[in-house]
Amino acid sequence: MLTGGRGDDSYVAIIKEQYPAMYSYGMHFVNNESLVKDCIQDVFVSLWDRRQRTDAIEHMRSYLFSALRRRLLRVMEQSRTRDSAADRQSEDTGFQVEFTIEDAIIARQLKDEQAQKLQHILSQLSSRQKEVIHLVYYQELNVPDAARSMGINTQSAHNLLHESLKKIRAFWQSLPE
Numbered sequence: 001m002l003t004g005g006r007g008d009d010s011y012v013a014i015i016k017e018q019y020p021a022m023y024s025y026g027m028h029f030v031n032n033e034s035l036v037k038d039c040i041q042d043v044f045v046s047l048w049d050r051r052q053r054t055d056a057i058e059h060m061r062s063y064l065f066s067a068l069r070r071r072l073l074r075v076m077e078q079s080r081t082r083d084s085a086a087d088r089q090s091e092d093t094g095f096q097v098e099f100t101i102e103d104a105i106i107a108r109q110l111k112d113e114q115a116q117k118l119q120h121i122l123s124q125l126s127s128r129q130k131e132v133i134h135l136v137y138y139q140e141l142n143v144p145d146a147a148r149s150m151g152i153n154t155q156s157a158h159n160l161l162h163e164s165l166k167k168i169r170a171f172w173q174s175l176p177e
Helices: 007-029 033-049 051-056 060-082 085-090 112-123 127-138 143-150 154-174
Strands: none
Touching: 007 033, 007 060, 007 127, 033 051, 033 060, 060 143, 112 154, 127 143, 127 154, 143 154
16 A cells, blocks of 8 residues: 555555566566666556555556566557667567576576576577566566466466476476486
8 A cells, every 4th residue: 555644655665675676577578777767667656646546456566567567568669660670670579588597507506517408498488488487486476476467367377387397397308418
């Protein structure tokens, strides 16, 4: 709840708590720091403008991720319509995750060789599969919250996650030791 005299404190607390994760999430969509920061600011301004209705938001983090995702996609689409055809071809709107050794391997304490295998395997996944894995395993959202962030239903998120893990297992087993 962001209303009343304590609302300012709640609002500031939400910003401080969620900004780093939102920034990280946004940078996976577009490698433009100022655009991501502007879009995060737009999301928080919109949240403040609608503070009378924030009691209805059950899952604040997934709500903010979803709002940021929609805002980034909207801004990128507007930018694309203004750009020339050549500029449009150079822009990638898919969700991009760079699964680094530090993120994926040190956390799981695997050898460097296994890290290279895992990176190769993850590169074989679709953008949506990378996105659901990032939200569930790196942003630590549960599947229903990840689904809300992605703008899909929970069953679709479960299916994406299941298919992603199935592909990872199959690729992992097919790679030579």
